[in-house]
Amino acid sequence: MPEKFRIFATADIGDAACKRLRERGYEVDVYPHPEPPSKSLIIEKVRSGIDGLITTLRDPIDAEIFEAGKGTLKVVAQYAVGFDNINRADANRYRIPFTNTADVLTEATAEFAFFTLADLARKLWSAEHLVRENKWGYWHPYLPFLGDEMTGKTIGILGTGRIGQAMIKKCIGFDMNILCYEAMGPNEKLIADVQQQADLRFKSGMQRERTSIKYVSIEEALSQSDFISIHVPLLREGESDTPTYHLINERTLRTMKPTAYLVNTSRGPVIDEKALAKALKEKWIAGAALDVYETEPLPPDSPLRDPEIEDRCRLYPHFASAARITRLSLDPQRGMAGRCVQALIDVLEQNYGGDVTKMPYVVNKEAFR
Secondary structure (H helix, E strand, O other), rough: OOOOEEEEOOOOOOHHHHHHHOOOOEEEEEEEOOOOOOHHHHHHHHHHOOOEEEEOOOOOHHHHHHHOOOOOEEEEEEEEOOOOOOHHHHHHHHOOOOOOOOOOOOHHHHHHHHHHHHHHOOOOHHHHHHHHHOOOOOOOOOOOOOOOOOOOOOEEEEEOOHHHHHHHHHOOOOOOOOEEEOOOOOHHHHHEEEHHHHHHHHHHHOOOOOOOOOOHHHHHHHHHHOOOEOOOOOEEEEEEEEOOOEEEEEHHHHOOOOOEEEEEHHHHHHEHHHHHHHHHHHOOEEEEEEOOOOOOOOOOOOHHHOHHHHHHHEEEOOOOOOHHHHHHHOOOOOOHHHHHHHHHHHHHHHOHHOOOHHOOEEOOHHHHH
């Protein structure tokens, strides 16, 4: 039987996940409210001598936290693929491994991004309001409005990591031409594999026109695409030669087609929200959908809430991975809860011979080499 480790979770990650830990003899304390706990409460819990801390993107984890857990805190298990809230340098300085739940939310996020673009393009929000508000008084070939088809159009994929590639798979089925932008350089195998599938679909008669996929500059992707889907990490000035903070700004928005649609399921600060609101208000682009924001939750005075743009600006509550299997499955190959718990167990029970660098879900392996 494993040692009786003490765990504090800043959010309830599901009954099954907590049950698994308790069945292994762990003492699990879960913050009971839906909103995030205060930082002072997290510090208090860490200072009490817990062995593991389960966190979310809402929780600021830095030197104060690590200092409070000095000598007792052994791991921070992040229930998310992103870890912008965790100060990596501080974690390394205190030699505390932190983990994340990459991969398992890939398909759910890409699926959500694709559905969101369809919602925008076909004006589903406006159409439903027409019915609900009893304003649908007639059928007409093109009044009161028409949407835009996605099939056969060109989509720009900004970032071709796991989620970007999953998005590309969805686009193949809609006979789309695909323009890829990747700061790290082209993935030639991806291009060859996707083009082979597109060619096969055309030759077999499954699609009427031949389609293509290629890597281009960000300027080309933005100016030539009917749809833009963002899948880049958040990198600020000084963190990379190709920072992504406000990658989408007034200058880049002006390069887009006035008929183009934009969706962001990556990180909020990738978009300058004031510039986007202006672009929508002045109709530089046709529409946008956001699932992430510069400040979360979205402030009441955000320009994105302007009633003048609500018909072409969809706003979602960081919801892209919110699917049952993705969020709650205990299978670490399928669910965030399962991967979060397994990551915690790996560190605390010293799996992989206790070698942190071999543990698959540990992010900051560099601190232990």
